[in-house]
Amino acid sequence: MRDFNGKVAVITGGAEGIGRAIAERAATAGMKLVLADINAAGLEAALADFASRGVQAVGLKTDVSKAAEVEALAALAFERFGTVHLLVNNAGVGHNRPVWETTQADWDWVMGVNLYGVINGLRAFIPTMLAKGEPGHIVNTASMAGLTSQPGLAIYNASKHAVVTVSEGLHHDLTLRQSKLRVSVLCPAWVKTRIHLSGRNRPAGDDTAPLSTLDPVATKVGLAVMNAVENGIPVEQVANDVFDAIAAERFYILTHPGHKAAIQTRMEDILAERAPSLLRSL
Ligand SMILES: NC(=O)c1ccc[n+]([C@@H]2O[C@H](COP(=O)([O-])OP(=O)(O)OC[C@H]3O[C@@H](n4cnc5c(N)ncnc54)[C@H](O)[C@@H]3O)[C@@H](O)[C@H]2O)c1
Numbered sequence: 001m002r003d004f005n006g007k008v009a010v011i012t013g014g015a016e017g018i019g020r021a022i023a024e025r026a027a028t029a030g031m032k033l034v035l036a037d038i039n040a041a042g043l044e045a046a047l048a049d050f051a052s053r054g055v056q057a058v059g060l061k062t063d064v065s066k067a068a069e070v071e072a073l074a075a076l077a078f079e080r081f082g083t084v085h086l087l088v089n090n091a092g093v094g095h096n097r098p099v100w101e102t103t104q105a106d107w108d109w110v111m112g113v114n115l116y117g118v119i120n121g122l123r124a125f126i127p128t129m130l131a132k133g134e135p136g137h138i139v140n141t142a143s144m145a146g147l148t149s150q151p152g153l154a155i156y157n158a159s160k161h162a163v164v165t166v167s168e169g170l171h172h173d174l175t176l177r178q179s180k181l182r183v184s185v186l187c188p189a190w191v192k193t194r195i196h197l198s199g200r201n202r203p204a205g206d207d208t209a210p211l212s213t214l215d216p217v218a219t220k221v222g223l224a225v226m227n228a229v230e231n232g233i234p235v236e237q238v239a240n241d242v243f244d245a246i247a248a249e250r251f252y253i254l255t256h257p258g259h260k261a262a263i264q265t266r267m268e269d270i271l272a273e274r275a276p277s278l279l280r281s282l
Contacts, residue, residue: 001085001137001182002247005030008081010073012064012121013091015042017193018141018186021235022088025243027055031086034077036062036070038091038201056081063203064091064117065109067124074124083132086246089121090141090186092159093198094229096222099154101214107155109202114159118166126181135180137246140167144189144256147263148279152221171251182249186242189256190232196225 001007009026013019014035023033027050037043040061050057058080062069077084092114095106118140129136145153146160167185174181194200199208211222238255245253254260262279269276 001135004086004243006032007085008032008034008077008083009086009088010034010036010077010084010121010125011088011090012036012062012070012073012117013141014059014088015039015046017195018188018191018235018238019088019090020046021239022090022139022242023050023057025236025239026086027053027057029243032081033057033059034073034081034084035059036064036073036091038063038203063113064089064120065112067116067120070117070120070124074128077125078128083134084125084129085134085136086139087121087125087129087136088139088141088242089118090139091117092141092143092195093201094195094225095155095198095208096152096218096225097154097208097214098152098218101218102155105204106208109204110155111159111162113201114156115162115166118163122166122170129181130179133180135182137182137184138170139184139186139242139246139253140170141186142167144187144254144259144262146185147187148266149276151278152218152225167251182246184242184245184251184253186238186253187255188233188238188253189259190228191238191255192230192232192234196229 009031011019011023014023015037043059047057047059060073060076062073064070095110140163142163143160145157146164149157164185167183171183211219241253241255265277
């Protein structure tokens with residue numbers, strides 16, 4: 001898809017951070033917007049802001065981990081605009097703890113949003129997008145944590161590796177059917193957002209033990225993550241990379257070229273059957 005003007009974009013986690021920046025970039029390209037977010041006030045503010053600039057935008061408070069809510073989002077999108085050309089499954093939450101410090105509730109929350117959120121989006125939108133037969137694009141937000149394995153991020157790593165492989169499989173499934181739908185998987189390293197404050201989006205309340213109660217290694221890793229996010233690249237740069245990749249039909253979107261060496265090292269470790277190197281991302 002090279003011509004975005006007048007086309008329809010659906011973006012989850014669209015109220016803030018990377019999702020909001022993608023929505024801004026889509027609006028600049030003349031697209032109509034369907035935004036979903038669990039943060040109702042943030043979503044309303046974003047919609048009001050777009051409306052004040054004459055952008056056609058609708059939204060629905062959606063918890064992407066709940067299939068029925070994502071189906072309602074799809075119903076709204078197809079009802080309001082008749083079709084969908086760009087689906088960005090972006091909503092996600094961060095969590096850092098070594099695996100033995102995680103709870104069942106942590107796994108349910110993070111896998112629910114980061115993995116099932118993507119799956120729910122694919123299941124709710126793709127059948128109708130395929131039936132329409134129009135060219136379209138799907139972007140799933142994974143992470144460099146989906147291509148490498150960082151310490152202290154057990155659930156986050158698992159969720160993002162799963163998003164990468166679901167996206168790769170989806171690419172094959174669509175290509176084998178000569179579909180007009182294309183897929184990209186977005187794998188940023190550090191981006192300046194509020195991802196490190198994801199507990200604010202935890203519906204049952206953030207019952208994660210504070211970093212200060214963990215061992216010194218976990219505390220150090222947690223602080224390094226926070227510091228890396230706060231010094232990350234701007235969201236606008238990520239949004240531009242996403243649109244460049246859609247136009248070029250590029251599958252992997254690697255926003256941090258300097259981190260490619262970490263992917264290579266991981267692959268070489270696997271092929272050499274040696275233990276994983278501690279990579280430079282942290
Ligand atoms: N910031 C980074 O360094 C970074 C790096 C790699 C990947 N990512 C990924 O980018 C995506 C966006 O994160 P961000 O950095 O913009 O974080 P963010 O916290 O700034 O924004 C996330 C947005 O998703 C929404 N959200 C959270 N839970 C939701 C749910 N259950 N249903 C619907 N919406 C929900 C939030 O309200 C928020 O608007 C995530 O998938 C994240 O894992 C971020």
